Amino acid sequence: MSAKGIMARIAVILTLLGGTPAAVALWVGDGPETTEHFAGNGRYVLKVVPRQWDEDLGSCKGTLYEVGENSRRMLWKRNLINDDAPVDVYVANSGKSVVTLGAWHGAGWTGSAPVAIYRHEELAGVLNPKQNKFFNSEEVMSFLGRYWYETALVFFGPEDELLFMTLSSGRVVALDLLRGSIAPEEAWEKHKKWVSLRIEKLCLEKLKSADANDRATGALIAGQRQIKTAIPLLMGLLQDQSSYIQVSDPSIFDRLIGTREREVWPVRWAAVKALHLLRVEVQSVVTEETRRVR
DSSP, X not given: OOHXXXXXXXXXXXXXXTOOHHHHHHHSSSOOOOEEEEOTTSSEEEEEEOOOTTSOTTOOEEEEEEEOSSOEEEEEEEEOSOSSOOSEEEEOTTSSEEEEEOOTTSOSSTTSSOEEEEETXXXXXXXXXXXXXXXXXXXXXXXXXSOTTTTOOEEEOTTSSEEEEEOTTSOXXXXXXXXXXXXXXXXXXXXXXXXXXXXXXXXHHHHTOSXXXXXXXXXXXXXXXXXXXXXXXXXXXXXXXOOEEEEOOOOHHHHHHOEEEEEEOHXXXXXXXXXXXXXXXXXXOOOEEEEEEO
């Protein structure tokens, strides 16, 4: 069998195991492409050029530019730590810090997706989430998939010296961008009210998003964080139409009477879970349905 055929079979297996198309793409397929990641204010952008197949591992390149009205000025260029490319990139409004999450062709399982913190051109720190005490026992997997940060809100602090992340339990972790490490909670005590308000704002924005993954993430965070202002939006998501189909591997019996398929409405499921955590009574809502097809 050709290499392409083998990769295609692996993709089918991962999909049957519950992987989303995006998740499968990170393990197999055509690989990452050149991407650009802007700071929130649009003044800085990191261009990521992934390793080419004929290059050595670790040849992924990142270039940070300052963005002018009609031009760009290069501030620094370096190899990133990833063998192929990072999955997600966050650039501070000050341009002083860049944080990358995950790694292509190895991003999926908890602990294998590093966090890299760059301060100016230097590598300030690399954190392995499984080894650096990001998690407690309830936070090992995300709610919607295999990425530990898939349902996280990620945002910079008011002075661009901290990066905040919500974990799958709703707990908040802060990264110290100056030291390249996890910041102790007492180090950002003064920002706690600001962080809570910021999370609420971002959560409500996600609940209104056109993207189903964003809506599901917003719902889960609303429940985890007890955001009561989200209740009207959550009630509206109980009839969300976004769904996907899971087809089971047919048994001998199934081959005779038809293959089973399951339709899942993930946004509805997330909304029900959130409303339950918010102690709001919900009538019967269809979140999945199994049927037979020929």
